[in-house]
Amino acid sequence: MDLETRHLSQLLTEAQQLPEVLLLKKSTTSTNDEVRALIKKGVQGILVCSETQTQGRGQHQRQWVSPVGNIYLSTLLETKTPLDGRLSLEIALNILQIPSFKSLDHLQIKWPNDLYSAQGKWGGILVEPVTPHQAIVGVGINLLPVSDAAIEQQTTSIMQLGLAHPNRIKIISELYLAIMQAGQWFEHGSYNLSGRFNHYAAFMNQTVEFEQVNKTVQGIFKGIGDDGRINILTEQGLIGLYQGRLRLKK
Numbered sequence: 001m002d003l004e005t006r007h008l009s010q011l012l013t014e015a016q017q018l019p020e021v022l023l024l025k026k027s028t029t030s031t032n033d034e035v036r037a038l039i040k041k042g043v044q045g046i047l048v049c050s051e052t053q054t055q056g057r058g059q060h061q062r063q064w065v066s067p068v069g070n071i072y073l074s075t076l077l078e079t080k081t082p083l084d085g086r087l088s089l090e091i092a093l094n095i096l097q098i099p100s101f102k103s104l105d106h107l108q109i110k111w112p113n114d115l116y117s118a119q120g121k122w123g124g125i126l127v128e129p130v131t132p133h134q135a136i137v138g139v140g141i142n143l144l145p146v147s148d149a150a151i152e153q154q155t156t157s158i159m160q161l162g163l164a165h166p167n168r169i170k171i172i173s174e175l176y177l178a179i180m181q182a183g184q185w186f187e188h189g190s191y192n193l194s195g196r197f198n199h200y201a202a203f204m205n206q207t208v209e210f211e212q213v214n215k216t217v218q219g220i221f222k223g224i225g226d227d228g229r230i231n232i233l234t235e236q237g238l239i240g241l242y243q244g245r246l247r248l249k250k
Helices: 004-012 031-040 088-096 168-187 193-198
Strands: 021-025 046-050 073-076 108-110 116-117 120-131 134-141 207-210 216-224 231-234 238-243 245-248
Touching: 004 021, 004 168, 021 031, 031 046, 031 073, 031 134, 073 168, 088 108, 088 116, 088 120, 088 134, 088 168, 088 193, 120 231, 134 168, 193 216, 207 231, 216 238
Parallel strands: 021 046
Antiparallel strands: 046 073, 073 134, 108 116, 116 120, 120 134, 207 216, 207 245, 216 231, 231 238
């Protein structure tokens, strides 16, 4: 066991949350795919991290650019409650509360799964259901500035937001604990989800476009409902939507 793996193992042991399999890799195709392969072997407690990914992906199979030095991790989350869209919102909310990010101001969440700020996106979450009660949760965090022509949107990083010397292993341990904690919030009915989420919601009360498969809805973003739906005030009134892509109106 190398020094970093030993350190991470110690941190998770102290938190009484050490998974059955803990892997820190230099490179992989996708940490989500690594977890999926371990699930097929019957492993349940899993945490896989990599310094880079060659086939990282985000929502709707879009490419997740994965330069060396950032955090890419995946784990298996099991719930008694059937999975729904609230889970990714709970994961985002719990990530914003990790101790390493306490000194950072104005962190936001862009519905449904982008870790955001006024300077742009600094992380993202991918929840891939395996069964109605099991999901692979992938998280990507930009520790370092990212510069890549393949990225369509404005990005930033934890260092650019003010964390001068991020401790990668400590942040990985806190992210894993945050995901497990998010599962508990979800199991207990995601109490006051709208209130907790809307406090951090990007684009609140701004004019947005909500892109769906066959149409685009325009209006004022009014946050989310407790079931995770997005609320947009249109000329026809307030409407709730569940599937789509939110962005500021150009």
